[in-house]
Every structure is written in structure tokens, then in C-alpha cells.
Amino acid sequence: MKWLLVISLCLSCSVSAHSLSTAFMQLHNTEAGLSARLELSIADLQQALNWPADQDIRWSDIQKNKTQIFSYLQQHLYVKSKQNNRCVLETEANAWTAVEKNQTYYLSLPLVSTCNAQQSSLHYQLFSELHDHKLLVSWQDKQWVVSHQSPALDLTKVAP
Numbered sequence: 037m038k039w040l041l042v043i044s045l046c047l048s049c050s051v052s053a054h055s056l057s058t059a060f061m062q063l064h065n066t067e068a069g070l071s072a073r074l075e076l077s078i079a080d081l082q083q084a085l086n087w088p089a090d091q092d093i094r095w096s097d098i099q100k101n102k103t104q105i106f107s108y109l110q111q112h113l114y115v116k117s118k119q120n121n122r123c124v125l126e127t128e129a130n131a132w133t134a135v136e137k138n139q140t141y142y143l144s145l146p147l148v149s150t151c152n153a154q155q156s157s158l159h160y161q162l163f164s165e166l167h168d169h170k171l172l173v174s175w176q177d178k179q180w181v182v183s184h185q186s187p188a189l190d191l192t193k194v195a196p
Contacts, residue, residue, distance in 0.1 A: 123151035
């Protein structure tokens with residue numbers, strides 16, 4: 037009985053010590069194109085951008101590294117039109133905020149593109165060094181998962 041208790045304690049500690057890497061995106065189609073809100077774990081950003089792991093990230097660190105963060109996003113997140121043209125994603129860095137979800141802090145940023153969401157595909161390859169990372173996309177009252185195994189979401193096929 038004691039061994040069972042010890043084993044269950046060990047297993048519960050190892051499970052709770054590992055948290056899955058998840059980002060969130062809410063997509064909207066507007067008259068001007070695509071509008072989105074992207075929420076990225078600040079801890080994931082810290083690891084992906086090689087910021088010192090032994091220190092807490094402050095809002096001033098996010099502000100100081102806006103250019104690096106946005107450059108990383110542009111390299112690993114994009115939208116392609118039906119004609120296979122890469123659409124520009126833009127953000128207003130002064131509209132970035134920090135939000136807390138499930139005891140984790142996220143960088144929340146608005147994104148806009150002139151691509152029509154219903155005629156586009158979303159390509160997401162952030163945090164490739166985190167093998168379990170996934171993006172949960174909310175669009176048209178449904179949710180999809182984008183991961184390293186399936187890094188693109190064809191919005192033309194999931195449109196109503």
C-alpha cells in the first residue's frame with residue numbers, strides 16, 4: 037500500500053510539472069480582410085527567442101523587444117491567399133497587452149491582414165523547438181488545432 041502511495045505521488049508530481057505549450061487565436065473576417073487576436077505564452081516566447089531563462093520577464097522586456105518579437109512572428113506566422121500570395125500581417129505594438137489564463141501569462145496582440153479569411157490559409161510554425169506546442173484557432177463558432185504535424189489551416193475548406 038505504501039508503494040502505491042509513493043508511485044502515485046511521483047506520477048502526480050511529474051504530470052503537474054509539465055505544462056503543454058498552447059497559443060490561442062480568434063479569427064474574424066471583416067470588410068477590410070482578416071482580423072485576429074493572437075495570445076502567445078510569454079514563457080514560450082522567452083524560450084524561443086533565447087531570453088535568459090533564469091529571470092522573470094517583465095512588461096518592460098516585452099516593450100524593449102517588440103521588434104524581435106514581431107520579426108519572429110513574421111517569419112513563422114503568415115496567411116496565404118487563394119492565389120498563393122503571402123499576405124502581410126500587421127499589428128499595433130501599442131495595442132499589445134498581457135493576459136492571464138490558467139495561471140500562465142500570455143502576450144495578447146491584434147493582427148490584421150488584407151487577405152479575405154474565407155479565401156485564405158493560415159500557416160503557423162511558431163515554437164518549433166517545443167514538440168508539444170499547438171495553436172487553438174477559434175473561427176466561425178468552431179475550433180481547430182494547428183500543430184507541427186499539421187501547420188496549416190485551410191480556411192477555404194472550413195468556411196461556412
